[in-house]
Amino acid sequence: MSASAASLSSQRQRVLSLYRQILRLARQWPGRPGVADPATEAAYIRTEAGTLFRQHKSLSDPVVIESHIAEAESRINLALHYNIPYPRMPNLPPGCLATPGQPKRRTARGMDDALPAYMKSYKSGYAPKIK
Amino acid sequence: MLGICRTKASLTLQRLAKLNSFRALSSFTVVPKFALPSSNKHISTLSGISQHAIQRCSQWRCYASASSAGLSQDKITERVMTVIKLFEKISAEKLTIESHFMKELGLDSLDHVELLMAIEDEFGFEIPDQDAEKLNKPSDIIKYLCEKMEDRQYVCM
Numbered sequence: 001m002s003a004s005a006a007s008l009s010s011q012r013q014r015v016l017s018l019y020r021q022i023l024r025l026a027r028q029w030p031g032r033p034g035v036a037d038p039a040t041e042a043a044y045i046r047t048e049a050g051t052l053f054r055q056h057k058s059l060s061d062p063v064v065i066e067s068h069i070a071e072a073e074s075r076i077n078l079a080l081h082y083n084i085p086y087p088r089m090p091n092l093p094p095g096c097l098a099t100p101g102q103p104k105r106r107t108a109r110g111m112d113d114a115l116p117a118y119m120k121s122y123k124s125g126y127a128p129k130i131k
Numbered sequence: 132m133l134g135i136c137r138t139k140a141s142l143t144l145q146r147l148a149k150l151n152s153f154r155a156l157s158s159f160t161v162v163p164k165f166a167l168p169s170s171n172k173h174i175s176t177l178s179g180i181s182q183h184a185i186q187r188c189s190q191w192r193c194y195a196s197a198s199s200a201g202l203s204q205d206k207i208t209e210r211v212m213t214v215i216k217l218f219e220k221i222s223a224e225k226l227t228i229e230s231h232f233m234k235e236l237g238l239d240s241l242d243h244v245e246l247l248m249a250i251e252d253e254f255g256f257e258i259p260d261q262d263a264e265k266l267n268k269p270s271d272i273i274k275y276l277c278e279k280m281e282d283r284q285y286v287c288m
């Protein structure tokens with residue numbers, strides 16, 4: 001029990017330092033001159049990080065928390081590498097949106113599985129709730 | 132002849148203003164004498180630019196120099212409380228110097244991080260992670276900032 005409690009508190013510290021790192025990134029965001037305004041992108045980074053972190057703040061399973069930490073780190077590294085804070089739009093598997101209206105459960109699961117690990121928070125059932 | 136003198140002097144003044152505003156960030160600099168508004172008739176028309184340069188330089192100097200009045204404990208308290216009041220998630224009625232962020236003001240740890248970011252922006256230096264988790268009340272923040280300012284040999288009364 002104490003081991004899991006210790007791991008939870010160290011995870012907590014890692015999560016908070018990740019959040020801090022993201023906010024520091026937003027402060028000095030260079031943007032892409034002529035293409036993207038740094039202020040808008042910085043505002044996006046702050047709001048997106050805020051919603052996604054708060055959405056998962058009541059998670060307790062350390063494995064799930066670890067996967068979300070990995071997701072945050074991937075997003076940070078991708079944003080730094082490409083200088084684009086927005087997630088890359090994923091490709092949908094073929095035949096997903098063939099039937100009109102709400103996608104059936106099987107196709108919805110297929111669409112979820114098509115999302116990469118660093119977009120885990122965008123899967124259906126994880127809709128960001130803004131309080 | 133006068134026109135050429137004026138444009139040349141204005142360019143150098145602008146370059147000087149830019150240089151000084153950068154240098155003033157890192158160290159205490161003296162504004163060169165010929166950048167001050169002089170009584171010389173030729174440069175009197177450029178007093179607008181030099182005034183602006185002086186204002187900008189003195190603004191930076193005010194926060195960066197040891198003799199400024201901006202860093203006494205009262206001033207620090209004032210600035211910290213202003214920053215905290217501007218934070219939307221805190222209701223100004225419950226806020227006192229000794230109110231605990233998490234227990235009394237109902238902030239969660241993410242809000243706490245954002246609040247400390249706002250304070251870092253205000254005072255211009257970074258607070259490391261180990262120190263950040265101990266700052267749970269406005270009084271802790273004020274004490275911490277005073278100590279940090281003392282380390283940098285600023286006045287804290």
